[in-house]
Amino acid sequence: MFPEISVIVAIYKAELYIEKCIESLLSQSFKDFEIMLIDDGSPDKSGKICDSYAEQDPRIKVFHKENEGVAATRQFGLDKSTGKYIIHVDPDDYVDPDFLYELHHSVTENNSDMAICDIIYENGENISISKGIFEFQNGMSSLEILNNLIKIQSAGPCNKLVKASIIKDNNFKYNNELYIQEDLIFNTRLLSLDINVTYVNKGLYHYVVNSNPNSITKNTQYDxxxxxxxxxxxxxxxxxxxxxxxxxxxxxxxxxxxxxxxxxxxxxxxxxxxxxxxxxxxxxxxxxxxxxxxxxxxxxxxxxxxxxxxxxxxxxx
Structure with a gap:
């Protein structure tokens, strides 16, 4: 039997954070999922920590690969995934216990192709929430949603559950020639199809700001x-x-x-x-x-x- 959801975690030098991330996924109220832990050639203990979790829970699958960057690592996870729905989680972030349940309930109840929840930004003691779809209205086209996501810099994949067939039938892939914003390009291709998108008005994904100086998804030099x-x-x-x-x-x-x-x-x-x-x-x-x-x-x-x-x-x- 294939799982309902594949959760893809692209990992590089995340030994200080990955346990909290994995524990939050194992604590989900929704149980029918697989966790794809993709070790992108981490020189620290990240890979060993992943292996130890895989020994404890059969839903966890660990893959070790040479270092290629976040785009190639996410694509590797997509290629190996078997779930009906796909979502990404960064290894230095964590999620609420109802994260998968709420998103899955939204896509299935509304027969949609993508469901988006709000993100909680945590920067030390400062906590703020960013709406997943700014000024969401029923009937809004997916391109209007894309524009609103770009407005609030929330076009990444980590708070978005997507029907796997949309990705695979259209042969959408992460561009490994891009070192940042490859996820924006990927989701632009998705939303350009005028797919049906639903919105979960709850903060379920915890984005931990500046937690990991080695993050393959959060480092940008603005010059x-x-x-x-x-x-x-x-x-x-x-x-x-x-x-x-x-x-x-x-x-x-x-x-x-x-x-x-x-x-x-x-x-x-x-x-x-x-x-x-x-x-x-x-x-x-x-x-x-x-x-x-x-x-x-x-x-x-x-x-x-x-x-x-x-x-x-x-x-x-």
Missing amino acids: KAYYKYSNDILNLILSILNGHAISKKIITSYKSHQIVNLYNARMLSWSDFTRYFFRYRKAVLASGNYPKSKGILCYLSCCGLYGLIKTINHLRK
Whole structure:
């Protein structure tokens, strides 16, 4: 018998976190699942910890492979999975006991192709919740949902249960040439199919911010190289959408995060920041996803005041 759900965990140097992750999966109220622990050539004890859990529970399958990065590791898990539904969990995060039950109940009761729950962000003592679908409304198209997910930077796979046949029948694969945002491209391809998506209005996935300095999914260097790379990502998104009317909205949503990420990093020159973002100066204000004060500072930075604001912020520290 094949399991109802395959949970894929791509692992690299996660020995300090992986036990909490696995324990949270084994504590699920929903029981019909397999856990695919994919060790991406970890040089620490991650692989041995996974092996010890596999000896205790037959639902756990461990695979050890050479280091190739998160995209290839997630794809490896997809290729080996046998469940009717697929979901990913990062090894330095954990989930609520009803995580799988609530998502599975949503897709089966509504005959949908994907179910999304809210994410709880934990950064030390600071805990916040991010809505899985911003301003969700019944009847919203999957491309509108994609735009809203991009708005709140929640287009990754870890809070989304997906029907496996959608992925495999369309031969969707993670692009291992991408070192970040490969999950955004993957989900863009999924949501471009105009699939049926349902929303679980509960925080069930715990994203632990900055917990693992070796994470293969959470490390991004926001610099000039990131700007060029993220433009390539945006062009990939637009090529998938192929001129759809929502493309302009997605450009605005994506650019607003690109501006804020590079503003926060303070690594670009005055001229570079203005040259890159002047035409998108209203994107941050339009998105409404940031405090008004930050939106105004980012807007002014795009207008040519980035160097001055960068200097003032440096002097205030």
